[in-house]
Each structure stands twice: as structure tokens, then as C-alpha cells.
Amino acid sequence: MAPILEVHDFTFRYAARPQPAVQGISFSVEEGEMVLVAGPSGCGKSTLLRALNGLIPRSYKGDLQGSIRIGGVDPRTWPLARLSQQVGTLLQDPERQIVAADVLHDVAFGLENLGWPRSRILERVDEVLHALGISHLRDRPTFQLSGGEKQRVALAGVLAMAPRILLLDEPLASLDPQSAQEALALFRQLHQEGHTVLLVEHRVEDAVRARPDKALYLEEGRLAFMGDLEAFFERVDPTAVKVPFPVWLRRWPGVRGRPMPRVEIPPASPSAPPLVVFEDVSFGYGDGPDVLHGIRAEIRKGDSLAILGPNGAGKTTLLKLAMGLLKPRRGRVWVGGKTTREQTVAGIAHTIGYVFQSPSQMLFAPTVWEEVAFGPRNLGHPPDQIEADVRWALELVGLLDQAQSSPWALSFGQQKRVTIASVLSMRSRILVMDEPTAGQDYRSYMRLMDAIARIAFGPAPAVDALVFITHDLDLALSFANRVWVVADGRLIADGPPEEVFSDPETMRQGRLVPTSLLEANRQHWRRIGRFLRAERLVEFLQGTETAHRA
Amino acid sequence: MLVTWPYRRRGSFLETFDPRARLLFALSLMLSTLFFWDVRVLAGLWVLALFYFRLNRLTWRETRRAWLFTGFVAGVFVTITFLTGRGGFEVYQTERLLARLSLPVTIFGWTPAVNVTMERMFFAFSQMCRMGTVITAAILIPYTLDPTQYGVVFRGLGLPDKIAYAMDLAFRFIPTLGRDALQTMDAQRARGYELENIRGGPLAQIRRLAPLVVPVTLHALMTAEDIIDAMDLRAFGVGRRTWLTELRFRRHDFVLLGLSAALFFGSMAAAALGFGRFWVP
Numbered sequence: 001m002a003p004i005l006e007v008h009d010f011t012f013r014y015a016a017r018p019q020p021a022v023q024g025i026s027f028s029v030e031e032g033e034m035v036l037v038a039g040p041s042g043c044g045k046s047t048l049l050r051a052l053n054g055l056i057p058r059s060y061k062g063d064l065q066g067s068i069r070i071g072g073v074d075p076r077t078w079p080l081a082r083l084s085q086q087v088g089t090l091l092q093d094p095e096r097q098i099v100a101a102d103v104l105h106d107v108a109f110g111l112e113n114l115g116w117p118r119s120r121i122l123e124r125v126d127e128v129l130h131a132l133g134i135s136h137l138r139d140r141p142t143f144q145l146s147g148g149e150k151q152r153v154a155l156a157g158v159l160a161m162a163p164r165i166l167l168l169d170e171p172l173a174s175l176d177p178q179s180a181q182e183a184l185a186l187f188r189q190l191h192q193e194g195h196t197v198l199l200v201e202h203r204v205e206d207a208v209r210a211r212p213d214k215a216l217y218l219e220e221g222r223l224a225f226m227g228d229l230e231a232f233f234e235r236v237d238p239t240a241v242k243v244p245f246p247v248w249l250r251r252w253p254g255v256r257g258r259p260m261p262r263v264e265i266p267p268a269s270p271s272a273p274p275l276v277v278f279e280d281v282s283f284g285y286g287d288g289p290d291v292l293h294g295i296r297a298e299i300r301k302g303d304s305l306a307i308l309g310p311n312g313a314g315k316t317t318l319l320k321l322a323m324g325l326l327k328p329r330r331g332r333v334w335v336g337g338k339t340t341r342e343q344t345v346a347g348i349a350h351t352i353g354y355v356f357q358s359p360s361q362m363l364f365a366p367t368v369w370e371e372v373a374f375g376p377r378n379l380g381h382p383p384d385q386i387e388a389d390v391r392w393a394l395e396l397v398g399l400l401d402q403a404q405s406s407p408w409a410l411s412f413g414q415q416k417r418v419t420i421a422s423v424l425s426m427r428s429r430i431l432v433m434d435e436p437t438a439g440q441d442y443r444s445y446m447r448l449m450d451a452i453a454r455i456a457f458g459p460a461p462a463v464d465a466l467v468f469i470t471h472d473l474d475l476a477l478s479f480a481n482r483v484w485v486v487a488d489g490r491l492i493a494d495g496p497p498e499e500v501f502s503d504p505e506t507m508r509q510g511r512l513v514p515t516s517l518l519e520a521n522r523q524h525w526r527r528i529g530r531f532l533r534a535e536r537l538v539e540f541l542q543g544t545e546t547a548h549r550a
Numbered sequence: 551m552l553v554t555w556p557y558r559r560r561g562s563f564l565e566t567f568d569p570r571a572r573l574l575f576a577l578s579l580m581l582s583t584l585f586f587w588d589v590r591v592l593a594g595l596w597v598l599a600l601f602y603f604r605l606n607r608l609t610w611r612e613t614r615r616a617w618l619f620t621g622f623v624a625g626v627f628v629t630i631t632f633l634t635g636r637g638g639f640e641v642y643q644t645e646r647l648l649a650r651l652s653l654p655v656t657i658f659g660w661t662p663a664v665n666v667t668m669e670r671m672f673f674a675f676s677q678m679c680r681m682g683t684v685i686t687a688a689i690l691i692p693y694t695l696d697p698t699q700y701g702v703v704f705r706g707l708g709l710p711d712k713i714a715y716a717m718d719l720a721f722r723f724i725p726t727l728g729r730d731a732l733q734t735m736d737a738q739r740a741r742g743y744e745l746e747n748i749r750g751g752p753l754a755q756i757r758r759l760a761p762l763v764v765p766v767t768l769h770a771l772m773t774a775e776d777i778i779d780a781m782d783l784r785a786f787g788v789g790r791r792t793w794l795t796e797l798r799f800r801r802h803d804f805v806l807l808g809l810s811a812a813l814f815f816g817s818m819a820a821a822a823l824g825f826g827r828f829w830v831p
Binding site: 053054055058059079080081084085088089091094095096097098099100101102104105108109110111112113114115116117118121122141142143150157158161287320323325344345346349352353354356358360361362363364365374375378379408422423426 | 551552553554611697698700719722730733734736737738739740741742743744760761763764765768769772776777778779780781782783784785786787788789790791792793794795796
């Protein structure tokens with residue numbers, strides 16, 4: 001039987017770019033297969049997906065060579081209506097995919113466009129909602145759904161059109177760990193039901209839980225590997241892609257010679273001076289109910305604090321209260337010896353530098369240099385100091401060579417680093433980051449976090465404390481000496497990662513799922529004294545074994 | 551993702567009417583004001599709009615932000631017109647001076663002063679009543695129109711599929727833009743940016759708004775592009791589409807439509823006969 005999808009020598013160059021985004025890509029997928037497509041940011045994954053779902057060449061113009069065949073037919077000859085019933089795409093961020101105001105109309109949207117009769121549409125929508133276990137969401141407004149619910153609704157809208165091939169574009173990116181697990185189980189179920197699935201995901205460790213049949217690895221626009229998962233793990237660089245910890249152990253001999261980050265993050269000290277104090281803080285938006293209840297906590301000097309918890313639990317709200325952007329309904333937040341009601345946000349910015357989640361919410365200046373100089377200028381720093389601080393901040397995030405570029409011309413990962421430099425240059429005492437790794441590949445974000453750890457805990461510390469919100473449990477255990485877990489507006493855990501991540505009840509309430517690195521750390525931490533990041537743990541274990549053998 | 555206006559079902563008598571009939575009545579109220587300058591007629595229309603507002607069971611509490619914002623804008627317009635006296639020169643030729651108020655300062659030989667005349671005062675009252683009617687009828691729409699029905703309402707009013715869905719998206723784009731502007735404002739305030747401290751001449755002030763305006767505009771463009779991609783991927787615009795919600799006029803809808811038509815065409819006819827021109831006691 002002919003493969004359902006054949007890509008032969010496919011090359012595409014966007015009209016506005018000098019270089020091709022993908023080059024000479026050839027592969028095929030059999031009907032009913034699940035293929036994992038992995039690769040770092042900018043490797044050409046999105047371009048490949050756009051070519052498969054028809055946005056290239058319909059919406060994105062450029063120079064296209066080679067061929068793509070779906071069921072033996074060139075999809076460019078099909079009208080969009082037919083193509084959308086052959087290939088369904090779940091976009092990376094479900095928020096970008098949902099177009100209608102309520103669930104029923106969103107799931108029905110594609111079928112309405114195809115002109116199906118009303119009764120058939122309603123039948124099909126109910127069938128799909130039932131199959132995905134979300135019939136109860138049918139009449140809910142879409143903007144009120146949680147992250148996991150939004151993704152299921154977006155997927156229902158795609159499945160309603162009964163496509164033969166499902167393209168899933170980094171579907172785990174915006175989900176908390178438990179929601180990600182549920183999504184993976186769902187993808188597995190769809191595969192078992194006979195769907196052909198292309199799962200694009202750089203979080204390979206998570207993606208393999210959906211048990212794909214084979215993996216396809218792209219690098220710099222070219223196909224670097226295609227084969228089964230075992231062979232993939234023997235070939236892939238574990239510092240480039242997030243792989244399960246046993247793969248690190250196997251691949252260690254090939255990696256050990258490389259320079260490893262050496263910044264030690266010391267344990268948090270409960271007796272260190274507090275920088276921010278939440279004093280029995282409750283908060284609610286407008287006339288609505290409380291979304292945070294009785295928060296009592298301190299951020300102290302020397303903290304590298306990771307804040308975890310389900311989507312919508314109140315993590316960002318908590319930090320906005322510290323920044324003075326929101327004022328508590330009850331209780332007080334103390335920053336630098338004064339409550340947030342007694343200070344302006346600009347005044348608090350001297351103590352807290354807050355990096356928002358999305359770069360597009362704040363980038364505005366014509367050059368990266370001007371963008372990074374904006375904060376210190378607002379705070380009234382002298383010109384000489386601004387010049388020095390902007391240079392220092394850009395060097396730290398590795399963007400000094402882009403100082404005269406437009407921030408909007410940079411990749412998402414680079415934009416994220418511009419936002420961090422923009423806040424670092426203000427020389428605030430606490431660096432607060434909301435999802436600093438979102439939208440970046442493993443190698444990029446680990447390098448960025450290493451640079452940030454050096455800022456706080458290197459030989460010349462420039463900030464007194466780090467705070468970051470994340471869904472990535474491995475990131476927290478690698479870079480935090482203290483963890484808060486927020487669930488349903490309450491702080492349900494506050495302690496060192498070793499303690500918080502070893503408590504099954506906290507893990508359950510916080511919708512956290514153990515990773516292979518956490519399991520390995522749990523096994524060995526009493527011997528080591530603390531949790532370690534992958535390179536350090538494998539170094540320790542291999543060293544110990546070598547010592548035993550010796 | 552687009553957010554929606556704060557709609558909720560209120561169990562009002564008017565909710566039993568077809569949304570198209572309700573929308574057309576609100577539009578006829580707004581358009582009828584355009585035919586008159588007589589403050590007595592305009593005040594009557596405003597009272598009718600406020601009565602319609604109450605029938606929808608809307609409260610001051612839930613709409614106060616919208617009232618304060620639109621009221622402020624209207625107040626600024628009316629005040630500027632009153633102070634300059636330039637707004638009403640087409641509807642009155644002579645003015646009866648009641649008082650001349652001047653500031654006790656002279657700038658390059660010019661003393662700021664305003665002539666308070668009967669005509670200016672009544673023109674300001676008329677303008678306020680006209681804007682009040684338009685504002686009252688406009689505020690109603692987002693609070694009482696079910697966001698899942700925006701598209702089908704416009705389709706049902708005769709617009710083509712694509713335009714009707716574009717209107718649906720445009721309606722939801724406004725609150726989304728508001729949310730994005732607040733998020734950007736927060737992000738910039740965290741970098742020490744304070745809107746209230748913007749100083750300098752008009753050009754410098756506009757330039758100082760760039761940290762707010764540029765990200766919101768570019769973000770809106772990116773959102774629009776995302777929406778277009780998402781719609782293309784689900785075959786939008788490939789042919790005649792089915793609208794899942796079916797709207798049907800019933801008998802009492804025709805009564806409301808008749809009232810709307812009577813109000814609009816009656817106003818038009820009255821104006822053509824010379825009724826409702828500018829009036830000063």
C-alpha cells in the first residue's frame with residue numbers, strides 16, 4: 001500500500017528571506033503511523049507543517065521546490081475545503097486556534113464552513129465532544145476555559161472535520177504537567193483508533209509517552225534523522241533535546257568532554273533577610289470572588305524561587321501583587337520596607353524587575369539598545385550608568401551583536417532574551433520572570449537559565465534573588481533552591497525542591513507529574529544531599545560507578 | 551484568542567425578541583437623533599432610550615465604566631463646542647448674550663473669554679441629549695447581544711457570510727484590544743513607565759505614547775494573522791456556509807420592527823416638515 005504522506009526533496013524559501021527555511025526534505029508516513037517530529041527552534045518544523053496543511057503556498061508565498069503527496073495526490077491541486085478534510089492541524093497555542101465565542105460554535109466552525117446541514121453538524125459536534133470527554137463544556141464561553149480545556153476544544157474542532165492526517169504543533173507548550181499527560185494519552189488514543197499523527201514537539205521526553213512509531217529530526221532546515229526511537233536516542237545530542245534521563249546515562253561518554261556549567265546555587269536560607277513579604281494576602285478581580293486566599297510567604301535574599309501550579313491557579317496574579325500592579329483586597333504586600341500601597345510601580349521597579357511572559361506585549365523601540373535602555377531611563381539613572389548597564393545586560397544574554405537590530409526582526413527566543421536584558425539593565429534587586437523558557441528549545445533555554453543563574457549566584461552577583469514561574473518541573477529542580485506550589489489560589493507548598501517534589505499530595509494538588517530526572521534524583525538525593533540537574537547527576541552517578549569499579 | 555463583552559442572560563422581557571429586532575430598534579433610536587436639534591425632542595428620545603435601557607434590566611453598577619468613559623468623552627466635546635461657540639453656527643444666526651466670562655490674565659495682549667449666550671447654552675443641552683441617546687443605545691448592544699450570535703445577526707440583516715463573520719470578529723476585537731492594552735500597560739509600568747508623567751509638546755507626548763501604542767498595534771496585527779490562519783485551516787470562505795444558530799422573526803418581533811421603522815421614518819418625515827429645529831425659549 002502506498003504511504004499516506006510522501007514528501008520528496010522539499011525545499012521552501014519565504015518570499016522575504018534570502019535563505020530557504022527547509023531544504024531537500026524527503027520522508028514518508030504510512031497510514032495509521034504516529035511520527036514524532038523534533039528539532040531546535042528555527043529548524044524548519046513550522047515551515048514543514050505549513051506546507052503539509054496547505055498554508056504554504058496559499059497564505060505564505062515563496063519559492064517552493066520538490067513535491068508533497070497525500071494519498072498519492074498533490075494537495076496543491078485540491079481546494080482548501082478538501083485539504084482541510086485530509087489534514088487537520090492543532091496549532092501550538094490553542095488560543096490562536098479558537099475563533100468562536102463558545103465551545104459549540106467553535107467545534108462546529110469548520111463544518112459550518114463546509115456547508116453541512118445543521119442537524120448533521122450538531123450530531124457530529126456532540127459525537128466529537130463525547131469522544132474527547134468534554135461534552136460538559138459544550139455551552140461554555142471559550143475564553144473562560146482552562147489551558148487543557150482550550151486544547152481539547154481546539155482538537156475537537158479539528159477532529160470534527162474527520163481529517164486523515166493530524167498535525168499536532170508543539171501541543172504541550174502551554175499546558176501544566178498533568179494536562180500535558182492527559183493530552184498525550186488522548187493523542188495515543190487517537191493513534192490507536194487509526195489516525196495518522198505527526199506530533200511536532202521538542203519536549204521529546206514527554207512526547208515519547210505517546211509512544212510514536214518513529215522519529216524525524218530536523219536541524220537547520222534539513223532532515224538530520226528518520227528512524228525508530230531507539231536509534232534516535234542513540235544519535236540525538238542530549239544537550240540539544242530534552243530526552244529521558246536514562247538516555248543521558250547511556251550517552252554520557254560522548255558528552256562528558258564538553259564544558260559544563262559550573263554555577264552552584266546554594267540552598268535557600270530561612271533566616272536570610274526578607275525582600276518581599278506577603279502578609280495574609282487575598283485578592284479578587286473587580287467584583288468577582290477571591291482568586292488568591294490568605295497568602296503568607298516571604299521572598300528572601302539568596303532565593304532562587306520556582307513557582308509552579310496548574311494554569312489559572314494564581315501564580316502570575318501573585319507576582320503582579322508584589323510588583324504593585326494589583327493591590328490586595330485584604331492583607332498587605334511589603335517590598336523594601338514599605339507596603340505596595342505606599343509606593344508607585346516605578347518605585348517598586350527599583351527592587352523588583354519583572355519580565356512578562358510574552359515579548360510582544362512590551363517590545364516597541366526601533367533598536368534592541370533603545371529597548372534595553374528604556375527601563376533605566378524611566379528610573380532616572382545617569383547616562384553613563386545606562387550605557388554601562390545596557391552593555392552589561394546585552395552581553396549577559398548574548399545579544400550585544402544585535403544591539404542595533406530591530407527587536408521585532410529577531411526570533412522569539414532572542415526577543416525573550418531582549419525582554420530579560422530590558423529588565424536586568426534596571427539593576428533591580430530581584431529578577432522575576434514569568435515562564436522564561438516558553439517558546440524556546442531545550443538548549444536555548446538551558447543556556448539562558450545558566451546565564452541567569454550566573455547573574456544571581458556567579459562570582460559577582462548582580463541580583464539578590466531570582467523568581468520564576470514555570471510548568472517545567474526539571475527546570476525547577478535544576479535551577480531553584482526553593483519551590484512554591486500554588487493551587488486554587490492557595491500556597492500549598494513552600495520549601496526546598498527535595499522536600500516539595502517528594503510529597504505525593506503536593507504533586508497531586510499541584511497537577512505535577514514526576515519526570516525521569518525527578519525519579520532519578522529521588523532515588524539518589526539522600527546520598528548526594530540535594531537534587532541535581534541532568535549533567536550533574538549523571539556525572540555524579542558515573543563517577544560513583546567508576547569509583548566502585550576502581 | 552478573542553475575548554467577549556460582558557454579556558449574560560438577564561431574564562428580561564426584551565430577551566424574548568429576536569436580536570436583530572433589538573439591534574434595529576437601538577439603531578433607529580441613534581439615527582433618529584440626527585434629524586433634530588430641538589432640545590425638547592432630543593430629551594424625549596433620550597428618555598425613551600433610558601426606558602429601553604431599563605427594560606433590558608441593565609444596572610448602573612455593571613455598566614458604570616462604560617458610562618464614565620463615554621460620558622467623559624461626550625462632556626469634553628460639548629464643553630469645547632460651548633467654549634468655542636463654533637458648533638452651532640449652522641443652526642442659529644443670532645445670539646442673546648447673558649454674560650461674558652473672562653480670565654484675569656492676558657496672553658500676548660489676548661484675554662481668554664467666553665460669551666455665555668442662550669443659543670450656546672441650548673445648543674450644548676441639545677448636543678448632550680443627542681449624545682446621551684446615542685451612548686445609551688450603544689452601551690446596550692455589547693451587554694445584551696449574545697456574543698455567539700454576532701455573526702448570524704449580521705448575516706440575518708443581509709450581509710454576506712464573509713462580511714458577517716468579519717463583523718463578528720470586529721465586535722470581539724474591541725474588548726480584546728482593551729485587554730491587550732492593559733497587559734502592555736502593566737509590562738511597561740514594571741519598567742518604570744508612567745503615563746501620568748508624560749511631558750513635553752504635543753509631538754513629544756505622542757512619541758512618549760509609543761511604548762503603549764506600538765506593542766498593542768503589532769500584537770493586534772499578529773492576532774489578526776493568527777485568526778486568519780486558523781480560519782483558513784478550517785475551510786473558511788470556501789463557499790456558502792451554514793450558520794448553526796437559526797434566527798426566525800416571530801409576531802412580536804414584527805411589532806418591535808414596526809416601532810423601529812415608525813420612529814426612524816417618522817423622525818425623517820417630521821424633520822422634512824420642519825419640525826424639531828433648533829429651539830431656544
